[in-house]
Amino acid sequence: MNFKLKIWRQKNAATKGKFEDYTLNDVSPEMSFLQMLDYFNDKLITEGGQPVHFEHDCREGICGSCGLYINGRPHGPLRNTTTCELHMREFEDGSTIVIEPWRSRAFPIIKDLVVDRSSFEEVMLAGGFVNINTGGALDANTTPINKKISDRAFDAAVCIGCGACVAACKNSSAALFVSAKVSQFAMLPQGKTEAAERVEKMVAKMDDMGFGFCSNTYACEFDCPKGISVEFIAQMNREFFSAKVCSHKK
């Protein structure tokens, strides 16, 4: 297969970036998208150019490192698929592929296709945990949890922190990301005790970090590679509302 590539190139945070056009021939349909970029970089390097920087690690859709904006969609055209799981057989031979980094004020560009997602970390630091020390936990089966609730918490917990939800949102809202962690803990007895403080702190930090508001377009759910449901945003809103109304601080 042959492709025209339109790739965002930017030397570092301080320099202005621009699109560069390239042609890449002899791509195998069996290649994954990132293997295609490896192959492209190998060519660039041997021809004396500078390779395109992009983040990746596990290459099996679970670490959340990779995240490219491909033809106008986070992680490309397939639903429930990370960039590393995407394969070239999904693209039309001879077509142009536009590759950009995540676009959001909360994720500044570091180099080429690499962005800084530390704003996510800040939100997690604000309360994305259960306050429990090591040692002294009771036998795990002393706290039975309804299977449906436990499974539901798991559905929220599968977030890989890639940032596609923010990249997909016209407001750059991190509501899906934050709601997944808030909901996971709010549903489980282990996290319930601190649910009110947690949601207040995490939402406040999310606002501080420059993420926009959620206006319920559901673009985040559509582009989430793990299929996390916007119902968790509704749950976060309920948690937030009840925390504010029945303030625990009183």
Add this chain to the structure above:
Amino acid sequence: MIKLESKIPQGPLADKWNNYKSHLSLVSPANKKKLDIIVVGTGLSGASSASALGELGYNVKVFCFQDSSRRAHSVAAQGGINAAKNYKNDGDSVYRLFYDMIKGGDFRAREANVYRAAEVSNLVIDHFSAMGVPFARDYGGGLDTRSFGGVQVSRTFYAKGQTGQQCLLGTYSSLNRQIAKGNVTLYTRRDMLDLVMVDGKARGIITRNLLTGELERHSAHAVVLATGGYGTVFYLSTLALGSNSSAAWAAHKKGALFANPSFIQIHPTSIPVLNDYQSKLTLMSESLRNDGRVWVPKEKDEKRKPNDIPEEDRDYYLERRYPAFGNLVPRDVASRAAKERCDAGYGVGDTGLSVYLDFKDAINKQGEKVIADKYGNLFEMYEKITGINPYREPMRIYPAGHYTMGGLWVDYNLMTTIPGLYSVGESNFSDHGANRLGASSLMQCSGDGYFILPYTIGDYLSDEIRTPRFSTDTPEFEEAEKEVKERIARVMAVNGTQTVTSFHRRLGKILWDSCGMVRSKEGLEKGIEMLDQLEEEFWKEVKVPGTADEYNQELEKALRVADFFEVGRLMCQDALDRDESCGAHFREEFQSPQGEAQRNDAEFAHVSAYEYAGNKQKPVLHKEPLVFENVELKERSYK
């Protein structure tokens, strides 16, 4: 002269750890604040170490090369985590878990360490559950378990096919809690490039800030390496592409012995190689062998599609050869059996290098929904990569490099041969002998970090309370940084014509052929020779574009690959020295007429620990005899 002292406590096996930890020296809360600990790596063992040490009040600095501590490769562990809870009432116990691991490791692990790992496994499950890790549950609300290879009980706790992710994210949250409290400082996007020794003790590290290229010095009273395994030495493996051995290798060069380097697990169920540009092999969890049946056609050159091949023309070779364990034989056995069938010409797929993993019977019996509940995400992953729907057609699988049982030699305290340098999780060698059983990796990593290291490191640090925090403006740090700088300059200066990846790929091929699933004296000797040549070529021909003082992903790779030449040579050397077959180490010359591994307990019931003697110099072999007081050494049979 290095002396190997395992420091295994006296007394009956079941009481060793309890008695020992009750008598370890402590550090008072006030003094803990004055002590600094460096932890390298934020996988399950690193993040659990850092958070548990932070909770105790030590001042912890933790490092990772990724942009976030949540991305370390523990996240990709799929099938589960073992514990001796006996929730299923099926006869499980700490002793049985211990015994299964000792036998699974083909009697090449230390009894005391393995027993302790089994003992703390129950605490790990309780702790994860208390942190809000959403493990699978049954309808009564209790935790569910499933079976894994090499055992006859059901002790594997799981969260669908994402157990590693859920355990790591739980640990990540406990680490974040300590970071928020100010007990732990996290440094992301850093590669550890050297270990700094002062007066014979580990006192700090040199890191490279991957975004700026800046070299940084960090000092501490103790250093913990939680840097994972070296499976990426094969280039194609189930590991993350960034996984590397450079930190452990830097420690090895400074005097930490490297144990059993040739003990590398080849996982039997990976998606096979599909094209020449493949960069990674994706694992299909071992848990699939609970319900999937492995087979190849009975005839060579079978042209029919798998669904068109009737039962009588299928060879369920694992069930045939190992009726007692069937499809759930341990990984090393399953891998070799697949290779044996493929080498004999019965393999399937275009390359003939794969076998079928078939769910037809399970789906017919249990229904598609039940199977989807258990393995849904794995089936989806398979379909995305191959374009084939495994609900309709059997999966094709083949073995791939996966986990390194070998690693830095540690004593019972998890301390390496360098005082003050610890190694936890996959980066040490201690618990899995010559073969790791499935779901015991998450178990060991969290046990090491949450429930073992916090006790043993205190004993060492209790002698350090009079050592004040120290500056990094010392000749030792100066020297270490200079060495790193020179090494970087050297690789940048080559300016050849071939990419780093092209060397890595060739290096991997040499090792896969010579030191993979089956080894021979001749093949290993040839392998070492080829590695020497390739390394020479690397230092003449490699091309690293860009500069050293910027974000440069090619430079990161080049420094890691440069170390892999040495790691690969040590693997081959160890495989040559060990004139027996055990676990994952299978020497062609040492097998039974039925093709099973033949151990030689009289001569090789020991840990081989190597001392670095300089590049291309023959390493010095030290032996730690393995004493079995509680189990009887016998042939490991799964028949």
